[in-house]
Amino acid sequence: MSDKLVLKLDTGDVTIELMADKAPNHVARIKELAEDGFYDGIKLHRVIDGFMAQMGCPKGTGTGGSDLPNVAAEFNDVSHQRGICSMARAQDPNSANSQFFICFDDASFLDGQYTAWGKVVDGMEHVDAAERGEPPANPTKIITMRVAA
Numbered sequence: 001m002s003d004k005l006v007l008k009l010d011t012g013d014v015t016i017e018l019m020a021d022k023a024p025n026h027v028a029r030i031k032e033l034a035e036d037g038f039y040d041g042i043k044l045h046r047v048i049d050g051f052m053a054q055m056g057c058p059k060g061t062g063t064g065g066s067d068l069p070n071v072a073a074e075f076n077d078v079s080h081q082r083g084i085c086s087m088a089r090a091q092d093p094n095s096a097n098s099q100f101f102i103c104f105d106d107a108s109f110l111d112g113q114y115t116a117w118g119k120v121v122d123g124m125e126h127v128d129a130a131e132r133g134e135p136p137a138n139p140t141k142i143i144t145m146r147v148a149a
Contacts, residue, residue, distance in 0.1 A: 003017060003018045003020065004016060004017055004018060004121075004147070004148040005018060005030070005031070005034055005118070005145060005146065005147055005148060006144075006145070006146055006148050007039075007123075007142065007145045008142070008143040008144045008145065009044075009126050009127070009129075009130065009140055009141070009142060009143065010140055010141045010143055011126040011127075011129040011130060011140055012123055012125070012126030012129070013122075013123050013126065014102075014120055014122070014123035014124070014126050014127055015120070015121050015122035015123055015148070016085055016118040016119065016120055016121070017118060017119050017120075017121045018030070018031070018117065018118050019076075019078065019116065019117055019118055019119065022074070022076040022077075022078055022116065022117065023074040023076060023115050023116065023117040024074070025071050025072065025074055026071055026074055026087055026096065026115050026117040027117050027118070029068065029071050029096075029097075029098075030100070030117060030118070031147050032068075033056075033066055033068075033098055034145045034146050034147055035146065035147055037144070038058070038066055038098060039055070039056060039098075039142050039144070039145040040142065040143065040144050040145070041141060041142065041143075042055055042056060042057065042058060042060070042141065042142045043055070043057075043060040043135070043136075043139040043140070043141050043142075044130050044131070044136070044139055044140045044141070044142070045057055045060050045061060045062050045134075045135045045136075045139060046062055046101075046133075046134045046135065047130045047131060047132045047133060047134075047136055047139075047140070048104075048132070048134065049104070049132050050104055050105050051103070051104055051105065051107060052101040052102060052103050052104055052107060053101060053102050053104065053127055053130045053140075054088055054099060054100070054101040055099065055100065055101070055142060056088070056098045056099035056100050057098070057099050058098070060135065060139070061135070062088075062099070064098075065097030065098045065099060066097055066098040068097065068098075070092075070094060070095050070096060070097050071087070071094070071096045071097065071115075072094045073089075073093040073094050073096070073115055074115045074117075075093075075112050075113070075114075075115060076115070076116060078111075078116035078119075079108050079111050079116075080103050080106075080107040080108055080109075080110040080111055080114070080116060081103060081105075081106055081107070081108065082103055082104060082105055082106070082124070083102065083103065083119050083120035083121075083124050084102070084103045084107075084116050084118070084119055084120075085100055085101070085102050085103075085116070085117055085118035085119065085120065086100060086101055086103070086110065086114045086115060086116045086117065087099070087100050087114060087115045087117065088100055088101055088114075089114065093113070096115060100117075102120060102127050104127070104128065
């Protein structure tokens with residue numbers, strides 16, 4: 001199976017290299033949801049300039065997830081830098097489900113507290129083009145997200 005995802009945003013295509021060696025359970029979850037079409041049509045509901053773009057909530061509010069059980073934390077040595085993809089979660093470290101974020105800039109203060117599972121290797125400019133806001137007035141949307149062929 002491929003070690004890359006293609007995240008098609010309405011701003012353009014983003015290629016994410018998966019880090020199954022660092023977060024095998026999180027990568028498996030993201031791939032499963034992507035292949036099931038879970039992310040298709042979902043909004044980027046929290047986009048903070050200089051910080052990150054968050055997505056993966058079916059409600060578009062940051063309060064929802066998939067019907068699958070939560071994934072236990074897999075904290076690793078990957079630093080939260082530009083292009084790193086990491087799981088969003090509630091206060092409980094073991095509450096990651098479907099929401100994730102892509103860092104715009106150095107967010108190393110998150111290291112060891114959130115599970116990094118991927119890195120944007122192409123198309124980061126399309127993440128940069130996402131509408132800002134919490135939530136944005138006219139949110140950027142995921143068209144599709146699939147494991148690369």
